[in-house]
Amino acid sequence: MVQQAQHQDTIAVADFRSAFLALLNETFESVEGHILDPGTSLFETLADVSAEDASRSASPHVGTLAAQVDHTTYYLNILLQHIQAGGSDPSIKADWGRAWQRTSVTPEEWAELLQNLHVAHAAVREAVSTTTTWNEDIIGGYLCIVAHTAYHLGEIRQALGVIRHN
């Protein structure tokens, strides 16, 4: 429990987990009304996207939806590595350009990308439940996971508005 002082100088892990998981749930799985409209979380959005649509982009200057999903998954996995290393590990090398190389996908490839995203998301849920050492880097890492996913969800949903209109 929180040590209740006149002003808190500590925050209970349970409170941080609760807040983080509420936003993680809203961003990925099921909207609770914090930031999104009903039915617009990432998994709900992607469930209606075909491999054909995932192979398209809103304009020639941006990545395909498949690339967005691949990048979002890659980011989760890199951040998890940092968190599991105690917050920030300079030996972890990320190749951010790699995921954006993804262009068109077959139905099988698209299903695999979605599965990879589900696995990475489950790993994040597991990590926040089992993390025992907390510092600003780890807390910031979890916040960035939500913010980064929300950013790409915004890009994906805007792109879908364009792709489905054309």
Place this chain on the structure above:
Amino acid sequence: MTSDTIQHGTATNEIRDALLTCLQEAFEDGFSYFLDRGTSLFATLDAVSAAEASRAAAPTVGTIAAQVNHIRFYLDEILRFVSEGPPATRPDWEGSWQVDAVTDEEWDTLRHQLRTSHANIRDLIRNNQDWPAPMLTGAIAMIAHCAYHLGEIRQALAVIRFQS
């Protein structure tokens, strides 16, 4: 440090600092934690003309000006909630999207209002002392909400500028 408590007097500061860092990255300037440098909300909007802000990427989505007004409205509702408690009536979320074409002056006003709301939110996080779960949830939600609409805005700009 115990396993169930983020410990000691800097713990609240650590969460506050993490929130402020993410808020800064989303609105003001990037550390490349979750955005590429130069792609924060203010940097993005500084390069958007009123003519571009008056356009939407598709007929089914709002204009960029409407996105900005909606982000500003969300921040103001958070501030109102913190200072006054739950609203007696449901906030007019739909009304926040009722912005279509804007003049140069209207676009400048919208961006100025957004900066004012952001500054008030930043001060709230910086000065808030007590962080129960609902307050933490609201603070994380605010950053995620901004990031979501920044993603929509930047994707829309890629479309609008390609069409021009």
